[in-house]
Amino acid sequence: MSQLSHKDPLSAPDPSRPAAAAEPGSASLPAPLALPVPTAAARLRARPGGPLRGSCTVPGDKSISHRAVMLGGIASGVSRVRGLLQGADCHATLHALAALGCAIDLRPEPAPEPGLEPELVVQIEGRGLHGLREPSAPLHCQNSGTTMRLLAGLAAGQRFASFLVGSPQLCRRPMERVVRPLRQMGAQLIGRQGGRLAPLALAGCGDRPLGGITYELPVPSAQVKSCLLLAGLYAAAPVTVVEPAPTRDHSERMLASMGAQLERSGNRITIVPQPQLQALELQVPGDASSAAFVLVAAALIAGSEITVRGVGINPTRSGLVETLREMGAAICYDNLRESAGEPVADLRLSQRPLTACDCRGPRVVTLIDEVPILAVAATQAHGRTVIADASELRVKETDRILVTATELRKLGADITPTADGLVIVGPTPLRGAAVKSHGDHRLAMALAVAGLVASEETLIDGTEVTADSFPGFAATLQRLGADLTAAGPVKSATWTDD
16 A cells, blocks of 8 residues: 555544644644656657557546545545546645545555556545645645636635635636635635636635525536535535536536435536535546547548447537547447446447538537547548537637647648637648647647648647646557657646746
């Protein structure tokens, strides 16, 4: 066992009882986590090659990993989470929960089958709903919007103050969408520009619980919904979130598996305050968003046949697979099963010619993170592909609409940005060029896949950010036969202020 945090042997806390805030530097707080730093090559070289063949896995689902750590930290008992994503963003959440007093261990276990790496199990000693402790320093969310927005909901209901900081990129992303409803619940928090931007400071609610609320989301957002459901655990009355369109429901599924009282009626989700949550026993499925890059690469390279094993196929996340099927890709769900309320399958793809698609409305919400790689697929599809109703991409790690169009044009793509999406005409022969990630992990991987079908060598700069969500991205494609190699030094994906 690798002990990553140290507990005070003289005063084991009772996780069911509120604890007094610890003095900064108190020995009763766990030591900082000694997590491995996620790294990847800062430049990748992609060349065209033969078909992709074989099977692979992808890292654990990023959204589920974040939620498992946070909910495990406030559960009563020890949670065991297998397959947690070991990327920079999820490490930010692990560090934050450790700073709030949770003891977290990493335990290697034998590989699930011959030829695979040993599995890493994260064990979290939950402190109960009211057992978190005041951190001795600001909680650094690095570059993770999920960490900051969900932590805001968790921290709003605590008796102590919390300060949420992040990278310069994160501090440019909108936070008013969580600040406004939390203030309506009675939370005291401030941020730059009146709460529009981070850093955020939360005063804590003392002995006065947050109030209940019925809140209509202005735009579909699983992060805002999850923030309010977490805050609802500390409210004096039920909290209801009304969605304009369905968004990923990992928080609801996980909370229900832990015994939370949740009610769904149409587009309304209500959480009722309760005294405790049960600990988790969870196998995190492979991330559908990471699988998307492997699937599209195989869908575009003639003669490819691959299987991506153990991927989450939650209906709120399956938009890319269903869209590829509609475009003509032959994708089958094999070995269907369930893990902690999440549907899982092995995805088997055989390459077929693609035709253009029209992607808008509710479908876009289910593939919002996959738009850059869908745009790559559309460059090789016959016809005019339209992606609309995706204005949320303007405020991701980058203006994803603009930078996706800018970089794919360098490769020769016929792609036009619109106010809320992209228009792509194909098939267009791509030619190798020098492109860059703009610090966006999903764009970096999309450009690498585009380089695999370009006529000449493509160099992608800034690819260390792929370790944010897909550690081992290049190696995974290499094992399937892709000509994707490092062309620069290995760097950390974690933001620093050095």
